[in-house]
Amino acid sequence: MFKDGPVKFFLTADMPITHVSSSVGVKATTLGNWFKKHR
Template sequence: MTTRKKYTRKFKDEAVELFLASDLPITQVATKVGVKAGTLGNWIKRYREANPEKFDTGEQESVSFAEHQKVVAENAKLKQEIEFLGKVSLDSNRQGNTSGFRVVRSCWASSGVRKLKHFRGRVLSS
């Protein structure tokens, strides 16, 4: 049975401050400190909860209702355009979004090269 390691508050705070001061990912800082990334992540979470003043960036930007409605309307319009383009694509080739080159029937030429006889339902040669 393994024993659980206990870390001092000072060690935890220094590890968190090392992470916050560097631009390194949690995994690299955790390796340097000698703990698992999940453990360091938990320490960072608790540190932020205990010290919210260090992470308070001031007022959050609020968006006016009119601007919000404008973005919602634009989003709805773009969704309609995407839906329309999907339907047009399905109707244009009757196959959905598949490649236009579809060999329905082919034949062997005298040179041994396959010739395309049909393209999108149209006979190219007889």
């Protein structure tokens, strides 16, 4: 699923969620929601 890649990237990257979200092309709030559901 598309959401898994960005969430795994966020978990392993030493970057703020805003930088990760912009690099994958989604809003930070969207990535944050995906992360909450992933946990």
